[in-house]
Amino acid sequence: MQHCDHSASTAELIANAEQRCLQRGTRFTPIRRRVFELISKAPGALKAYDLLDQLSDEHAAARPPTVYRALDFLIEQGLVHRIESLNAFIACSCPDxxxxxxxxxxxxxxxxxxxxxxxxxxxxxxxxxxxxxxxxxxxxxxxxxxxxxxxxxxxxxx
Structure with missing residues (x-):
């Protein structure tokens, strides 16, 4: 059994995410980066509407589809996990x-x-x-x- 290193800082998680996207040729857009940053900083799991509330404070144009598209991308890249039973999201410290x-x-x-x-x-x-x-x-x-x-x-x- 393997444990992931959960001691990585938000900055380290973001740097790893940027590197992963660069290696894969995918775009880590500012909104994707910000959603990932918010999830990475959270002490526990975040729901999509919690993310939307936080993003709305920064970006008046933030809407549910924006958040869900960013979440879909982050999950596809292995950077975020969806907690099915809570319908919430956490950052993955070991996307492999x-x-x-x-x-x-x-x-x-x-x-x-x-x-x-x-x-x-x-x-x-x-x-x-x-x-x-x-x-x-x-x-x-x-x-x-x-x-x-x-x-x-x-x-x-x-």
């Missing part, structure tokens, strides 16, 4: 694993930990194969209490 990951979501503080447990991936792929099911993606979201919330540390320390 964009299709095989698990998320642990703290119900108390909202912290999201990204994991890459290949044992789970392999097991689910095997089950799908046995059932003659062609698997396109996996979404595994685990809810509970993070280490800090279990120990009674102050909230929002991430």
């Amino acid at each position: 694993h964009r299709s095989q990951f698990q998320l642990m979501i703290c119900e108390q503080c909202g912290h999201v930990e990204e994991l890459h447990d290949t044992r789970l991936v392999d097991m689910l792929e095997q089950v799908a194969q046995e059932q003659q099911f062609r698997l396109h993606r996996q979404t595994i979201e685990l809810y509970g209490l993070c280490r800090r919330c279990q120990s009674g540390s102050p909230l929002n320390v991430y």
Whole structure:
């Protein structure tokens, strides 16, 4: 099982995103960059309308399609993950694993930990194969209490 390095700063995440887009020949436009920056700075997951509210303060012309197009691009590039059960988004600190990951979501503080447990991936792929099911993606979201919330540390320390 592999943990991603979640200690990267917002500036490091943005620099990595810019480099990734440059290598792939995709455009990291100012609005895409700003949406990614807002998600990267957030202590937990952000919903699209939270992003829209923040963008509207800066860009009067910001509309839902603008945000959703930017989010679609960021997901496609592996820079952002969508938390299906919350319909919210988090920055990915390890975009090379964009299709095989698990998320642990703290119900108390909202912290999201990204994991890459290949044992789970392999097991689910095997089950799908046995059932003659062609698997396109996996979404595994685990809810509970993070280490800090279990120990009674102050909230929002991430």
